[in-house]
Structure formats: C-alpha cells, structure tokens
Amino acid sequence: xxxxxxxxxxxxxxxxxxxxxxxxxxxxxxxxxxxxxxxxxxxxxxxxxxxxxxxxxxxxxxxxxxxxxxxxxxxxxxxxxxxxxxxxxxxxxxxxxxxxxxxxxxxxxxxxx
Amino acid sequence: xxxxxxxxxxxxxxxxxxxxxxxxxxxxxxxxxxxxxxxxxxxxxxxxxxxxxxxxxxxxxxxxxxxxxxxxxxxxxxxxxxxxxxxxxxxxxxxxxxxxxxxxxxxxxxxxx
DNA sequence: TAAATATATCGTATATTTGCGATAAACAAT
DNA sequence: ATTGTTTATCGCAAATATACGATATATTTA
Numbered sequence: 001x002x003x004x005x006x007x008x009x010x011x012x013x014x015x016x017x018x019x020x021x022x023x024x025x026x027x028x029x030x031x032x033x034x035x036x037x038x039x040x041x042x043x044x045x046x047x048x049x050x051x052x053x054x055x056x057x058x059x060x061x062x063x064x065x066x067x068x069x070x071x072x073x074x075x076x077x078x079x080x081x082x083x084x085x086x087x088x089x090x091x092x093x094x095x096x097x098x099x100x101x102x103x104x105x106x107x108x109x110x111x112x113x
Numbered sequence: 114x115x116x117x118x119x120x121x122x123x124x125x126x127x128x129x130x131x132x133x134x135x136x137x138x139x140x141x142x143x144x145x146x147x148x149x150x151x152x153x154x155x156x157x158x159x160x161x162x163x164x165x166x167x168x169x170x171x172x173x174x175x176x177x178x179x180x181x182x183x184x185x186x187x188x189x190x191x192x193x194x195x196x197x198x199x200x201x202x203x204x205x206x207x208x209x210x211x212x213x214x215x216x217x218x219x220x221x222x223x224x225x226x
Numbered sequence: 227t228a229a230a231t232a233t234a235t236c237g238t239a240t241a242t243t244t245g246c247g248a249t250a251a252a253c254a255a256t
Numbered sequence: 257a258t259t260g261t262t263t264a265t266c267g268c269a270a271a272t273a274t275a276c277g278a279t280a281t282a283t284t285t286a
Contacts, residue, residue: 003137003138003243003244003245007163008139008141008142008163009138009142012138012141012142012145013138015135015138015141016136016137016138016140016141019132019133019135019136020132020133020136022129022132022210023129023132023133024116024273024274025116025122025126025128025129026116026121026274027129028121028125028128028129028132028210029121029122029125031210032125032213035213036213041232042232042233042234043232043233046232046233050120051274051275051276052275052276052277053232053233053234053276054233054234054235054236054275054276054278055274055276056233057233057234057235058234058273058274058275058276059274061234062273071233073233073282075232075282075283076230076231076282076284077231077232077233078232078233090211091211094207094211095208095211097135097141097144098203098208100145100148100149116273116274116275137243137244139244154262155262155263156262156263159262159263164244164245164246165245165246165247166246166262166264167245167246167247167248167263167264167265167266168244168245168246169263170263171243171244171245171264172244173263173264174264174265175243184263186252186263188252188253188254188262189252189253189254189260189261189262189263190261190263191262191263191264
C-alpha cells in the first residue's frame, strides 16, 4: 500500500484497492478478455497484449493479489478466470459509489443559477 | 502516464485513468464528500481528512486533472464541486465495464462441471 | 536424459506516487 | 502597509509501479 490506510473507512480503502487494480489499461484488457471468454490460458492473454510476457505475468499477479482473478494449473498451461465472489464485491462497491446521492438522478436538478 | 498508452483501446485507457483517480482512499473520500454536499470549500475537505493540507491540495489537483471535480474561486476560499459531465462519462465507463458479459447475470449459469 | 513449452520470478532501470514542511500567492481586514 | 486567512506550489525523501531481459521452475514430449 502506498498510503497510510488507517483513518479511512473500510469501504473507501476497499474501493480504492479495487480501483488501483483497474488503474492500468493492460489490466482492464485482461479482465475484459476473461469476462468475455469465461476462462482463458495465460498464453492467449500474452498474445492479446502489446507488452512482454514478463510484464503480463506481473499484471496477472496484481489482479490475483487484488482477488479479481484466479488461475488453475492445467499442465503445461495455466487457465485463468474471474474470481466471481470478489468480482461481485467490487461491482457492488463501484455501483454504490457511482450511484450515491443526487448525482445519479436521471433528471438533473436545475443547475442554471 | 506511467505506461505506454499506445496499443490499448481508447475506452480502456480512459477507464484506467478514471480508475487511477479513484485509487486512493483520500480521493474516494473527497469525491464522496462532494457528491453528498453538492459543493464544499477546500478547508472543509482538509478538516475531514487525516492528512496535511498540502497533501489534500495535491489530491484535489489530481482529481481536477482527471476532470472529476472543478473549483471556483470565492475569495478568500475555493469552492469545489463535481464536474458533472466527466462524472457521467466515468460512471458510464464503469457501469459498462462491470456489466459486461455473462458475469453480471443475476442467475449464474451452471458452473458445477 | 535431453529438448521444448509455458509461466513465474529476479534483478534492474526509470518513472510516478505519496506525504509533508516550508513558502508563495491572492485577497480581506485592520 | 501590515497582518491574517486560505489555498497552491516547491523541494525533498521514501515507497511503489512499470517494463523487460534473463533465468528459474515445472511439465510434456522426443
């Protein structure tokens, strides 16, 4: 963690952690790929992305650490997929965040003062 | 930008940028405060957060650079508020992301293979 | 056993982030 | 003019993030 997580609310810290996992386009691309294909092999991910294999592996580790994906070994390959439980938790945190308050009302209040 | 943004899709880069803006609990807290209060003065934000004024100011700058907030000068204070247009854009990008594919279906497909 | 395949990890260079004290800048009030 | 108030910026230190080549590990195949 790059920040002092004490003194922030549990939910804020969790949301920030998931946001950090999404804060790189390579990781967004990986998650979209996994979400669209249900599962896929590490090698397919490496082929899709414009970065080296070592770098992809690093991003996969970060997504695993964030809890958003998991990998099962199927020698000689590794099959990755979304970790549904945390995916759902993250989804809920983000939906709550974006839908908070008056900002998500479909009709704007008059703001032409 | 910490990464080579070429070779990624426009939407992925944008989503990653907004995610980066949300990737620190202080910034989450600031946005929640602004969303709940419509507008508030910089000083009120500083009082709410467990970090120094200089650090808050830095986080505010990042949120401004990301387009999520804006500040209007009301001497001697500065009134901050959500930048609604980009807020909506970000909201849409995140909703699309989380709702992609089979993962957001309320009933799971059978996964007991 | 040796070679090939698939993925993770190590080491390293560079860039970015986080945090804060000190200070600057802009303005209001005295 | 000086002082006080509010916020931004500078300068710095420490920690993280990004990227990749080289290498290690594990397993399959020849």
